[in-house]
Amino acid sequence: MFRGYLSMRAVALGRGPLVAAGFLCVLILATLVPRPAGARTIGYEEALGRLSDRSFRVKAAAIEAIATGGDERARSLLEGLLKGEVFYRKSDRRILYARKSQTGYRIRDASNGADLGEVGKREIKKVGLNNRLRRQLRGALAGMALNDPDPRVRRAAVREMMGDGKAAVRLRARLPLEQDEGVRADLGLAIALDDLHAATANTRLAAIATLGASLEPEVHNRLAAMAEADPDPAVTAAARAALFGIELRRTLNAWAETLFFGLSLGSVLVLAAIGLAITFGVMGVINMAHGELVMLGAYTTYLVQQAMPDAIGYSLLVAVPAAFVVSGLFGVAIERLVIRFLYGRPLETLLATFGISLMLQQLVRTTISAQNVAVENPAWMSGSLRINPALALTYNRLYIFLFAILVFLGLLLILKRTTLGLQVRAVSQNRAMARAMGIRSARVDMLTFGLGAGTAGVAGVALSQLTNVGPNMGQAYIIDSFMVVVFGGVGNLWGTFIGGLTLGIANKFMEPWAGAVLAKILVLIFIILFIQRRPRGLFPQRGRAVE
Amino acid sequence: MHKSGFFKTLLIGLSAGIGLCLAGALAAADTIKVGILHSLSGTMAISETTLKDTMRMLIEEQNKKGGILGKRLEAVVVDPASDWPLFAEKARELIEKEKVAVIFGCWTSVSRKSVLPVVEELNGLLFYPVQYEGEESSKNVFYTGATPNQQAIPAVDYLMNELDIERWVLVGTDYVYPRTTNKILEAYLKQKGVAKQDILIDKYTPFSHSDWQSTIANIKKFGSQGKKTAVVSTINGDANVSFYKELGNQGISAEDIPVVAFSVGEEELSGIDTKPLVGHLAAWNYFMSVEDPANEAFIQSWHDFIGDDERVTNDPMEAHYIGFNLWVRAVEKAGSTDTDKVVAAIVGLETPNLTGGTSVMLKNHHVTKPVLIGEIQDDGQFEVVWRTGTEIPGDAWSDFLPGSKDIVADWTQPIFCGNYNTKTKTKAKACLER
Numbered sequence: 001m002f003r004g005y006l007s008m009r010a011v012a013l014g015r016g017p018l019v020a021a022g023f024l025c026v027l028i029l030a031t032l033v034p035r036p037a038g039a040r041t042i043g044y045e046e047a048l049g050r051l052s053d054r055s056f057r058v059k060a061a062a063i064e065a066i067a068t069g070g071d072e073r074a075r076s077l078l079e080g081l082l083k084g085e086v087f088y089r090k091s092d093r094r095i096l097y098a099r100k101s102q103t104g105y106r107i108r109d110a111s112n113g114a115d116l117g118e119v120g121k122r123e124i125k126k127v128g129l130n131n132r133l134r135r136q137l138r139g140a141l142a143g144m145a146l147n148d149p150d151p152r153v154r155r156a157a158v159r160e161m162m163g164d165g166k167a168a169v170r171l172r173a174r175l176p177l178e179q180d181e182g183v184r185a186d187l188g189l190a191i192a193l194d195d196l197h198a199a200t201a202n203t204r205l206a207a208i209a210t211l212g213a214s215l216e217p218e219v220h221n222r223l224a225a226m227a228e229a230d231p232d233p234a235v236t237a238a239a240r241a242a243l244f245g246i247e248l249r250r251t252l253n254a255w256a257e258t259l260f261f262g263l264s265l266g267s268v269l270v271l272a273a274i275g276l277a278i279t280f281g282v283m284g285v286i287n288m289a290h291g292e293l294v295m296l297g298a299y300t301t302y303l304v305q306q307a308m309p310d311a312i313g314y315s316l317l318v319a320v321p322a323a324f325v326v327s328g329l330f331g332v333a334i335e336r337l338v339i340r341f342l343y344g345r346p347l348e349t350l351l352a353t354f355g356i357s358l359m360l361q362q363l364v365r366t367t368i369s370a371q372n373v374a375v376e377n378p379a380w381m382s383g384s385l386r387i388n389p390a391l392a393l394t395y396n397r398l399y400i401f402l403f404a405i406l407v408f409l410g411l412l413l414i415l416k417r418t419t420l421g422l423q424v425r426a427v428s429q430n431r432a433m434a435r436a437m438g439i440r441s442a443r444v445d446m447l448t449f450g451l452g453a454g455t456a457g458v459a460g461v462a463l464s465q466l467t468n469v470g471p472n473m474g475q476a477y478i479i480d481s482f483m484v485v486v487f488g489g490v491g492n493l494w495g496t497f498i499g500g501l502t503l504g505i506a507n508k509f510m511e512p513w514a515g516a517v518l519a520k521i522l523v524l525i526f527i528i529l530f531i532q533r534r535p536r537g538l539f540p541q542r543g544r545a546v547e
Numbered sequence: 548m549h550k551s552g553f554f555k556t557l558l559i560g561l562s563a564g565i566g567l568c569l570a571g572a573l574a575a576a577d578t579i580k581v582g583i584l585h586s587l588s589g590t591m592a593i594s595e596t597t598l599k600d601t602m603r604m605l606i607e608e609q610n611k612k613g614g615i616l617g618k619r620l621e622a623v624v625v626d627p628a629s630d631w632p633l634f635a636e637k638a639r640e641l642i643e644k645e646k647v648a649v650i651f652g653c654w655t656s657v658s659r660k661s662v663l664p665v666v667e668e669l670n671g672l673l674f675y676p677v678q679y680e681g682e683e684s685s686k687n688v689f690y691t692g693a694t695p696n697q698q699a700i701p702a703v704d705y706l707m708n709e710l711d712i713e714r715w716v717l718v719g720t721d722y723v724y725p726r727t728t729n730k731i732l733e734a735y736l737k738q739k740g741v742a743k744q745d746i747l748i749d750k751y752t753p754f755s756h757s758d759w760q761s762t763i764a765n766i767k768k769f770g771s772q773g774k775k776t777a778v779v780s781t782i783n784g785d786a787n788v789s790f791y792k793e794l795g796n797q798g799i800s801a802e803d804i805p806v807v808a809f810s811v812g813e814e815e816l817s818g819i820d821t822k823p824l825v826g827h828l829a830a831w832n833y834f835m836s837v838e839d840p841a842n843e844a845f846i847q848s849w850h851d852f853i854g855d856d857e858r859v860t861n862d863p864m865e866a867h868y869i870g871f872n873l874w875v876r877a878v879e880k881a882g883s884t885d886t887d888k889v890v891a892a893i894v895g896l897e898t899p900n901l902t903g904g905t906s907v908m909l910k911n912h913h914v915t916k917p918v919l920i921g922e923i924q925d926d927g928q929f930e931v932v933w934r935t936g937t938e939i940p941g942d943a944w945s946d947f948l949p950g951s952k953d954i955v956a957d958w959t960q961p962i963f964c965g966n967y968n969t970k971t972k973t974k975a976k977a978c979l980e981r
Binding site for chain 1: 588590592593710721750751752753755756757758760761762764765768771772773785788789792793795796797798801802805819820823825826856922924925926930932
């Protein structure tokens with residue numbers, strides 16, 4: 001009891017001067033801050049006018065005045081600023097909302113909303129922001145959003161304000177008014193986080209208990225500081241215990257994250273290789289133009305997006321079948337015109353398809369552009385799925401992982417459950433016997449190659465969301481694709497799937513300590529050694545079909 | 548010994564001069580040829596084609612003013628095709644066959660290194676317009692891009708002083724420029740009192756790297772330890788697009804962890820989706836958005852020349868603008884396009900740059916430049932948030948690398964050497980052989 005009292009005294013003593021200094025600061029600031037803005041609080045109109053100033057300091061003061069002024073136009077103005085829709089006219093420095101139109105910009109007065117017609121690009125200039133202003137805007141908007149009718153908006157606002165000592169007062173004021181359970185929980189966390197700085201040890205202990213094993217990074221940092229240097233031993237012990245739990249969960253989450261990264265890289269490998277698993281694996285054609293078929297799929301995505309600029313969200317749904325058809329047709333043409341004359345001559349096939357790959361690259365260079373093209377990410381592909389504060393899965397990777405599984409299952413279904421699949425397997429296992437049974441093997445060859453090429457095109461749609469789309473992009477995938485197919489076992493789709501994921505995960509677990517370059521080299525060495533032991537890969541074909 | 552060398556040079560020079568005069572009399576005697584050595588195909592074509600056009604525009608404008616010394620300028624364009632050894636061959640072709648007075652060209656350091664022995668052997672002139680890692684100075688090369696002390700170091704100063712950054716992540720592509728720059732930055736940060744555990748030099752990544760998941764997760768972890776963190780990026784080329792995209796997807800905004808880049812400019816941003824990049828920083832010596840009459844005139848004439856109002860201008864273009872004007876002045880001062888006379892005349896000459904200041908050609912064949920920090924906006928332009936008060940002189944040999952601290956480059960007599968040790972008062976071997 002006595003010891004507790006002493007340490008509390010120590011807290012009070014230790015914090016006393018600080019608190020006093022802080023209080024003094026606030027006093028000084030309170031008296032000083034409005035002064036430079038003109039010895040009085042400025043009105044909305046006046047603050048608006050100052051936004052066209054070049055100095056960020058003046059702009060910051062103007063935004064502060066607008067945010068605290070309570071004008072009802074303030075929220076939409078601040079949101080507009082953040083979105084980059086607020087401009088000023090160079091001639092009279094009037095603040096405007098501007099939106100891009102066919103000929104230039106459609107402008108609207110920011111103070112009364114009056115439509116001012118269209119202007120050219122050079123007559124107006126955007127109100128420039130820097131990161132400090134952006135943070136200020138976000139903070140101000142979060143404060144306003146705290147009373148928003150939508151609980152999701154309120155929740156986002158609370159998260160935005162979490163860890164901000166100055167905002168805690170407003171959060172405390174909000175707590176009794178809040179009805180929504182989810183928002184209440186977040187408010188409780190935010191307030192507990194602030195309570196970690198409280199003067200009384202009991203409040204701090206209660207806060208630690210509330211925060212429990214929260215994975216918010218602020219909690220971890222604060223607890224780590226307390227575990228080292230809190231004056232109260234009970235608090236230190238509690239902080240240490242909580243920290244131990246947090247560290248453990250963080251480590252587990254880090255493993256889960258790396259696993260996800262690995263699966264994601266693996267799914268990219270699977271997607272890139274699965275078309276090759278058919279053309280090379282099933283048909284035995286060494287197709288060096290495989291990467292270019294992927295590239296054609298990616299360019300199809302680009303062209304589809306160009307054709308439907310107002311519906312980017314749906315563009316990928318259109319692009320998938322379109323890319324399948326485009327790459328598939330190219331594949332059929334390649335098979336009919338070149339490859340069918342070269343069956344059984346792998347070296348010639350290799351050289352011929354390499355030549356085709358160069359031709360396809362040049363085709364894209366001359367018809368579209370030698371430069372990379374910009375394929376947009378639909379909104380639903382951006383951002384991440386937040387599992388907990390320490391683990392978030394990015395949507396684009398998540399969808400592509402699911403897409404890879406879908407493509408794999410689709411192909412498996414085609415090969416195992418359709419007549420075409422049956423014929424493909426028959427021809428690949430014993431061509432002469434299949435022909436004797438009345439299968440038109442030439443037609444089956446054509447369709448099989450088309451299927452493999454089309455699958456490559458579909459992979460291109462997915463890859464266009466992750467990497468740069470340019471004439472050379474196929475080159476980056478050809479080696480990886482062969483690597484995966486050979487590792488997995490030639491002629492086996494399951495082998496490609498498992499092989500691709502294994503290599504992806506192995507790569508990502510090595511990357512943190514080996515780096516991207518070395519990790520890849522190590523993977524290659526591993527495959528070489530593996531192939532020495534098991535020349536037919538992970539899942540070798542068995543039986544007479546092998547010969 | 549020296550005298551006979553001098554006479555020999557004189558003799559060769561005279562005979563070459565007479566030969567040239569004869570050849571010139573037969574051909575068009577009233578043109579000065581300007582070589583343009585920029586890749587028009589291959590990976591670097593994206594950036595270098597613009598510089599070729601810039602040079603054509605500058606030459607055309609100079610001809611409208613009546614050329615130099617009463618002679619018209621004639622552009623000789625060759626395509627080294629992003630192929631480093633081909634740069635050397637094409638440079639040789641320009642000097643030996645085309646007899647150009649000067650070459651404007653190269654982008655990557657490796658292409659410059661490949662041209663260097665050729666221009667030194669044939670005593671040509673090269674103006675190099677791109678920021679680079681320093682640690683070099685040649686009699687025959689003029690470096691009009693930034694050295695690390697004109698880009699990287701001021702950017703770090705800005706982050707440290709204005710944004711109160713305490714923890715640093717250095718990421719880069721795996722080649723000489725990022726490796727050298729990061730070495731300099733690491734030494735600089737340590738000298739400024741940053742502890743070792745507050746600097747993370749991430750593993751270097753290959754060109755066109757697209758899987759940034761682990762790197763970004765690492766940055767996120769490093770940056771969430773309570774201290775304000777920034778990323779200094781020397782990632783080059785199109786790998787930047789996926790880098791910033793992943794950064795956005797993992798929820799790291801410029802307000803949390805700002806990224807300052809040295810290779811991302813207006814040209815690189817045009818044509819890509821800039822939403823995930825807004826607020827991140829870049830350090831250059833020029834931005835298109837700088838409000839200055841000279842810059843506006845330059846943009847106007849660029850748009851008129853290229854016939855497209857959407858085209859952007861960028862830092863290496865300004866470097867060519869400065870380099871070309873300095874060369875014109877030097878030729879006018881020397882009254883000749885002869886390499887040695889131009890080299891003697893050019894040091895100390897100055898020309899207005901496009902950001903309202905003046906650039907001076909220094910003794911070490913680098914120029915003075917202001918340093919500007921810009922934040923990326925969603926229209927692909929930069930908002931200047933900070934700039935140095937005066938022009939910073941380019942430092943050929945970094946003060947922050949142990950080997951090059953005492954070395955200076957001085958191409959005026961009596962030193963006349965690109966690698967002179969001020970402590971031991973000795974010249975490097977290359978200077979003595981000359």
